[in-house]
Amino acid sequence: MQAHAQKAALQFYLDHGVDEALVDAPVDRTKVKEKPAVVAKEPAREQTAPARQSYATPPQQDVLLGASDARAEAVKLAQAAKTLDELKDAITAFDGIAIKKTATNLVFCDGNPKAEVMLVGEAPGADEDRQGKPFVGVSGQLLDKILACIDLSRSEDDPQKAVYISNILNWRPPGNRTPSPAEIEVSLPFIERHIQLIQPKVLIFCGGVSAKSLLAIGDSISRLRKTWHDYTPQSLPGEASAIPGIATYHPAYLLRTPAQKKAVWADMLQIKAKLAALRS
Numbered sequence: 001m002q003a004h005a006q007k008a009a010l011q012f013y014l015d016h017g018v019d020e021a022l023v024d025a026p027v028d029r030t031k032v033k034e035k036p037a038v039v040a041k042e043p044a045r046e047q048t049a050p051a052r053q054s055y056a057t058p059p060q061q062d063v064l065l066g067a068s069d070a071r072a073e074a075v076k077l078a079q080a081a082k083t084l085d086e087l088k089d090a091i092t093a094f095d096g097i098a099i100k101k102t103a104t105n106l107v108f109c110d111g112n113p114k115a116e117v118m119l120v121g122e123a124p125g126a127d128e129d130r131q132g133k134p135f136v137g138v139s140g141q142l143l144d145k146i147l148a149c150i151d152l153s154r155s156e157d158d159p160q161k162a163v164y165i166s167n168i169l170n171w172r173p174p175g176n177r178t179p180s181p182a183e184i185e186v187s188l189p190f191i192e193r194h195i196q197l198i199q200p201k202v203l204i205f206c207g208g209v210s211a212k213s214l215l216a217i218g219d220s221i222s223r224l225r226k227t228w229h230d231y232t233p234q235s236l237p238g239e240a241s242a243i244p245g246i247a248t249y250h251p252a253y254l255l256r257t258p259a260q261k262k263a264v265w266a267d268m269l270q271i272k273a274k275l276a277a278l279r280s
C-alpha cells in the first residue's frame with residue numbers, strides 16, 4: 001500500500017475512534033471462517049457504568065481479580081499521602097488498575113491548588129493522555145469558556161477566581177470508554193484524598209460519573225443537578241466536614257446537546273451565588 005493510502009487508512013480509523021492497538025500484529029478478520037481467533041488478551045470491557053447506590057463496599061461483580069485487595073491498597077496509599085506530590089507518587093506507584101498499562105501519561109491535575117473551587121471530571125481522553133493534564137481537548141476548551149462566564153479560570157492566581165481540576169480516574173480508559181465500576185472503586189480513595197488535600201470551599205461534579213461516584217448515589221445527572229449536596233468522603237475513614245457540591249452536565253455532552261447549555265448556565269449562576277454567600 002502507498003504511504004498516502006496508509007495515512008488515509010489510519011486517519012479513517014482515528015476518525016472512527018479506533019486509536020488503540022490491543023495486539024502486536026494485525027488480524028485479518030476476513031480470513032476467519034468458523035471459530036474466530038481469540039486476539040484480545042484483556043477482559044471484555046464494559047461500555048456503560050450501571051447506576052450504583054454506594055462505593056463504600058466493593059461490588060461483588062468486580063471485573064478485576066483481587067479488586068478488594070486493590071481497593072484496600074488504594075485506601076492505604078491515599079491516606080498515607082500528606083501532600084499533593086506524595087499523592088501523585090502514590091497514584092503512580094499503584095498497580096491495581098489495568099488501564100495504567102495502556103495510558104501514556106498520568107493525568108493528575110491542572111489549575112491553582114489554592115482555588116476555592118475544585119472541579120472533578122470523569123477520566124482523561126486522548127488529548128489529556130498525551131499532555132498529562134485534565135480537560136485540554138475540545139470539551140476542556142468549552143469548560144474553560146463556561147467557567148469564564150462566572151469569572152473562574154484555571155490559570156488564575158487569586159484563589160477566589162481560580163479553579164483546580166482533576167478527574168475520578170487518573171488514567172485514560174482505552175478508546176475513551178466509560179470507566180468501569182471496578183476502576184471507579186479503586187480510584188475513589190485517591191480522588192477523595194485529593195479533595196481532602198485541596199480543601200475547596202465548593203465542589204463541581206462535572207458529569208454523571210463524577211456526581212454519582214463522589215455522592216454514592218445512583219440517580220441520573222439530570223436528577224442530581226440543581227440542588228446542593230453535602231459531600232463527605234466515603235472511602236476514607238474518619239470524620240470530615242461536608243463540602244457543598246453541585247453537579248452539572250459534562251461539556252462533552254453539551255457539545256452533542258447544545259440545548260442543555262441553558263441548564264449549565266443556571267448551574268454556574270448557582271455556583272456564583274454560593275461563592276458570594278460563603279464569602280459574605
Ligand code: URA
Nearest residue numbers: 121122123124134135
Ligand atoms: N473529560 C473528562 O471528564 N476529563 C478530562 O480530563 C477530559 C475529558
